[in-house]
Amino acid sequence: MQYGICNLSIVPLRKEATDTSELVSQVLYGDIFKILEQRKNWSKIRLAFDSYEGWIDNKQYLETTEEQYKYLHKETPKLCIDLVEFIQDTNQQLHPIVLGSTLNALSILNHSHDGNIVEGKAPKENIIQSAFLYLNAPYLWGGKTPFGIDCSGFTQMVYKLNGYKLLRDASQQATQGEALSFIEESEPGDLAFFDNNEGVITHVGIIMKDNYIIHAHGKVRIDRLDHSGIYNVDKKMHTHKLRVIKKVI
Template sequence: MKPYHVCRIAVAPLRSEPSDRSEIVSTLLFGDRVLVLEKTEKWCFVKTHYDQYEGWMDHKQLQEITEAQYENEQQYQYLSAVNFDNRLVDEAGTVYYLSPGSTLPFYADGSCYLGDTKFEVKTSPFIPKPTEFYTQVEAVAKFFLNSPYLWGGRSFFGIDCSGFTQTVYKLCGVKLRRDASQQVEQGELVDFLASAKLGDLAFFDNEEGKITHVGLMLGNDKIIHSAGKVRIDPIDNQGIFNTELDRYTHQLRVIKRLN
């Protein structure tokens, strides 16, 4: 099995161990590239191209491509748009429904390709523009409102806190790492909550001081984040206050600005 592959289904779980019962640590979306590092009869251990994340997945969910196809960065710019109707149709007439932010490799003239396999793109993809980050980020984040929380999730079918921020930033043309503990290492420090602005990332820690949660600021007093579901809550210097529970749920550690 050659090492260069791309995800060929809408959503594919990445697991900590080679077992269907194993913890899902992240999710691949259609068009995500991976390097296969190890293979068993059913499973392969992969490293993702986008965020260098490692895990096990069912190799039947991957399409083999050439090294040249894998390395051609210019051909992985188009993403599925921020809507609920991102459809692909394969050569057999089967329909795929994609989550926003899925990659459409080698997109041209209404089609994309995984290796030599052609998919007709039924909706309009786009290339994110980082220069328009601040005009887009709020609407993109709010698109995911009420999406269910799912550990390891990166789609509107289920998304975790860092998967949410990573996906929103990707759709706005800015690359984030996968986990909250990795994302906190990026960007510039915002000294005070009062100085926070739309698009900043707020990070939260546990009693041991470990970063365990992240959300996207909608200003300096509201945050959108994935906790139970993607929701908007008030935030102050103590942290996130959940009005439904009438208590603070997350302790604020630091705020970072990445754009």
């Protein structure tokens, strides 16, 4: 088994081994992964954080050792809490990184960083504060950054910043935590899941107080939440049908 680490800010993770393939997620600076298959230009990887798989360009990561991978995997993540920051290499060149990037491998990569860092588990009330960091970020299928993010990437990154692991897709996240019977039982920071006409869970958002929800739909936005689902305050209509509320923390 071979191992890799992302040494660039935002690297696309694709469904197939081609630049034109669907973006299924993004690999952020400091993310580590197992290399499942290598081709001339592409590698299929499995991310350590959430076991998500996809294809990454061979020019956009560095190989690392099994020992380094295991060491980094067991470490408590140290995360960039700035919207945009820079790391510096041994040639004094600056490289941009974004909110939620992992900084545990700075010494392995011979990089330095003097921005703000967060690590460890935070109180549940911090979830909404972290969610506001992504407010108005444009929707991007497969995105995980303030410059483009999808609904489950948004919830995953917000929880990650507070020391909690969510899986990558909304349908996967819906398998985590404890189901609540009513909205009235929920607290700010709980997750609400929504399904389509076929009953497939396709959307997730973070519950706020007073029956509001913050979620990525066109952009990261705040709407009303009721027993039917999400009521879009701009369109004055329901846009998502409520399936289940889960308490993960």
